[in-house]
Amino acid sequence: MKHYFKGGAGGRPEVVGAWIRGAPLKFIVPRGLFSSSKVDLGTALLAEFMEIPKEGKVLDVGCGYGVLGILMAKLNPNLEVYMVDVNPVAVDAAKRNAELNGVRVTVLQGNLYEPTDLLGIKDFSTIVSNPPLAAGKEVVKEIIEGAPARLKSGGSLQLVMAQGGDWAKGVMEEYFKEVEVKRKKGYALLRGYV
Numbered sequence: 660m661k662h663y664f665k666g667g668a669g670g671r672p673e674v675v676g677a678w679i680r681g682a683p684l685k686f687i688v689p690r691g692l693f694s695s696s697k698v699d700l701g702t703a704l705l706a707e708f709m710e711i712p713k714e715g716k717v718l719d720v721g722c723g724y725g726v727l728g729i730l731m732a733k734l735n736p737n738l739e740v741y742m743v744d745v746n747p748v749a750v751d752a753a754k755r756n757a758e759l760n761g762v763r764v765t766v767l768q769g770n771l772y773e774p775t776d777l778l779g780i781k782d783f784s785t786i787v788s789n790p791p792l793a794a795g796k797e798v799v800k801e802i803i804e805g806a807p808a809r810l811k812s813g814g815s816l817q818l819v820m821a822q823g824g825d826w827a828k829g830v831m832e833e834y835f836k837e838v839e840v841k842r843k844k845g846y847a848l849l850r851g852y853v
């Protein structure tokens with residue numbers, strides 16, 4: 660199993676504000692986490708692009724300090740939002756940020772789908788991710804290959820890729836009935852439906 664994380668390098672946490680899809684959001688971010696000084700551009704693009712289901716369970720894989728999962732919970736309080744990160748510092752930050760933004764979510768520490776598999780969840784309406792490219796393509800492949808078995812019929816996997824968008828599209832086409840790609844500011848935004 661390959662993954663990476665940078666711990667939280669000490670020092671004062673950053674306070675990051677963002678206004679996404681009409682929702683004012685605020686995050687307290689330990690230094691050293693991914694994009695700790697501002698919401699990452701890829702994350703912001705996926706946040707604008709992603710379809711947010713009307714109901715059901717959703718999963719943010721590699722949630723970091725929580726932008727995507729917290730936004731989904733904020734925009735649709737009916738959703739059951741799960742967020743997973745391998746880095747305990749990110750998990751802790753995501754939990755505190757959920758509270759700060761007044762949303763109820765479940766944040767779990769662990770590798771990719773393992774924490775939600777342990778809860779027996781196999782019926783997500785959508786899985787979203789700004790995947791850990793720094794951990795290598797294998798991890799992205801695991802996210803893509805593993806998604807269909809954890810989605811309910813008609814559900815989707817939604818990804819942003821800063822690089823390797825064509826490769827990811829090819830992999831998704833093997834596993835999903837329908838794949839859409841939109842390119843914006845050098846990023847690929849991908850959506851696959853089962």
Ligand SMILES: C[S@@+](CC[C@H](N)C(=O)[O-])C[C@H]1O[C@@H](n2cnc3c(N)ncnc32)[C@H](O)[C@@H]1O
Pocket residue numbers: 661662663664665693694699702720721722723724725726727743744745746749769770771788789790791792794798
């Ligand atoms: C590119 S960052 C995105 C963070 C956050 N979603 C955002 O958009 O700001 C990828 C995240 O994946 C996490 N990660 C890396 N390997 C992982 C694994 N095997 N399982 C779960 N999370 C992982 C990292 O700790 C990091 O927080």
